[in-house]
Amino acid sequence: MQETLNALRGLQEIDRHIYRVQAQLTRLPKELEDRTAVLNRLKEAIAERQYALREFRARIKEIEDTTTGLRQRLRKLEHESNSQKVDAAMLASYQHEIRQVKRTISQAEDDGLRLVGEADQAEAGIAELVAREKEETTVFGEFQLNVATEVAEAEAELKALQSKRVEEAASQLEPSVLELYTKLLDTRHGEALAELNDRICQGCYVEIPRNLAIRLARSNELVQCPNCQRILFAY
Numbered sequence: 001m002q003e004t005l006n007a008l009r010g011l012q013e014i015d016r017h018i019y020r021v022q023a024q025l026t027r028l029p030k031e032l033e034d035r036t037a038v039l040n041r042l043k044e045a046i047a048e049r050q051y052a053l054r055e056f057r058a059r060i061k062e063i064e065d066t067t068t069g070l071r072q073r074l075r076k077l078e079h080e081s082n083s084q085k086v087d088a089a090m091l092a093s094y095q096h097e098i099r100q101v102k103r104t105i106s107q108a109e110d111d112g113l114r115l116v117g118e119a120d121q122a123e124a125g126i127a128e129l130v131a132r133e134k135e136e137t138t139v140f141g142e143f144q145l146n147v148a149t150e151v152a153e154a155e156a157e158l159k160a161l162q163s164k165r166v167e168e169a170a171s172q173l174e175p176s177v178l179e180l181y182t183k184l185l186d187t188r189h190g191e192a193l194a195e196l197n198d199r200i201c202q203g204c205y206v207e208i209p210r211n212l213a214i215r216l217a218r219s220n221e222l223v224q225c226p227n228c229q230r231i232l233f234a235y
């Protein structure tokens with residue numbers, strides 16, 4: 001039975017390795033996906049801000065057009081108010097309107113200046129994000145290449161481990177033992193064996209009954225932990 005246990009421990013070693021490689025093969029594409037999402041969010045943020053900036057520019061243009069129209073109106077009013085035909089009452093009315101138009105122009109110019117300031121700030125923010133995107137795209141490209149290499153290596157390693165596993169399992173283990181081991185490997189997430197140390201199962205840290213420890217010491221049969229079912233071995 002000691003030989004069987006030794007073979008099982010050899011197999012467990014290979015399987016632990018297989019689990020590690022499989023975990024890596026799951027992790028790498030996930031990491032690539034996460035990084036792609038981060039980069040896409042950055043691109044979306046840039047697009048959103050560029051859209052907002054275009055809106056700013058359009059509003060600034062609108063204000064400029066409005067003030068141009070108002071200035072023309074002002075010149076016309078000033079010209080008309082200077083005419084000989086204007087009496088005192090009309091002049092007062094012209095001057096009133098001129099003051100109003102001047103106020104409106106001044107207000108529009110303030111709004112325009114404020115918007116220009118905001119647009120400049122938005123533009124600087126976009127430039128910063130674009131620089132960051134460029135940098136991160138380079139890093140991402142390198143990462144993507146590394147992932148491709150690592151995945152290819154891991155896949156080759158996995159294939160080699162799996163054929164080694166089949167070879168060792170078939171040549172050294174009874175089918176019923178292999179079946180029990182494989183089932184445990186699956187239910188116990190890659191650890192089918194556990195060392196027994198001072199009657200404590202090192203797989204689940206539960207103390208096992210004395211008679212089981214004695215049976216294990218006799219080495220005539222496979223002994224499983226009554227709690228976690230792992231196949232026990234002792235040094």
Ligand SMILES: [Zn+2]
Binds near residue numbers: 202204205227228229
């Ligand atoms: Zn246990």
